[in-house]
Amino acid sequence: MQRKKTRIYNILIVICALVLLLCALMIFWKTRDYRAGDSAYSDTAMLAVRPRATGAAATVPPATPDADGVITLTGQDTPAAEYAPIEVDFSKLEAVRGTVAGWLYCEGTVLNYPVAGGKTNEYYLSHLLDGTRNSMGTLYIDDDNAADFSDRNTIIHGHHMKNGSMFGWLESYRDQAFYEAHPAMYLLTPDGDYRLELLAGYTSEAAGSAYRQWFEDDAAFLAFMEAAMERSDFQTHAVVEPTDRIVTLSTCAYVFENARYVVHARLVPLG
Secondary structure (H helix, E strand, C coil), rough: HHHHHHHHHHHHHHHHHHHHHHHHHHHHHHHHHHHHHHHHHHHHHHHHHEEEECCCCCCCCCCCCCCCCCCCCCCCCCCCCCCCEEEEEEHCCCCCCCEEEEEEECCCCCCCEEEEECCCCCHHHEECCCCCCCCCCCCCEEECCCCCCCCEEEEEECCEEECCCCCCCCCHHCCCHHHHHEEEEEEEEECCEEEEEEEEEEEEECCCCCHCCCCCCCCHHHHHHHHHHHHHHCCCEECCCCCCCCCEEEEEECCCCCCEEEEEEEEEEEC
16 A cells, blocks of 8 residues: 555656646747847847937927826827937848838837738737747738728737737836826838827727727727727827827737737827
8 A cells, every 4th residue: 555655656746847847848948939039129120220310319299297197199299300219221121031011119118129011910920020930929010901001090919928028018008107108109111200199008809999990981980089098098188180090009918818908009200
């Protein structure tokens, strides 16, 4: 009887050791993926991105809240001389496999990544821009959208990485103070640059109304944006115009099954 107990005990020890080894291997592979992905995107940024020359810096309207703690911006608040704080040489990205539709940047955050388009959603979930398989994937335009941001609502997807990279930081917009410190992002494209003036951020279902890309008329679009801003975790009191085009940044959230965190932003041309 004692021998049988000892044998069972030894088997349990072996099983536990194997489970621990498997967990260690999974952590190793995941960490290696993170390092490889971070290194690849850092190299890409070093290749094609540089700070804009002194004298042509961006002049973002100050995010000053009113007496009620909200910020009011309109699409007319862009000074004629405003430029993005970085420049992207898209010609240096031609050698990178895949289609580079643009570059996203947000000062004071990790957001400094290319945005891909032209392939399927599934492809970019597991491939870097150069085609390497990696769990970080690539920020990418939804394959139902045009890759030139000409749609009324262009969706950009990105992984919610545990190390905070890609869109892992996007849920920070649940905090009004974070929004006030980062009320805008920048989207640079081969055809022109934009300030992304943030309008709303909230938790959505994976197939919820946040992902509506086309609208039958201006009234439907304005109703969509009004509903989004009512749901928003941060408040802006921005005035949305019927002619606006928006970009929606989307990432996984872990509030409920198939939850997503989305941020809607207005495209404001620069330069």
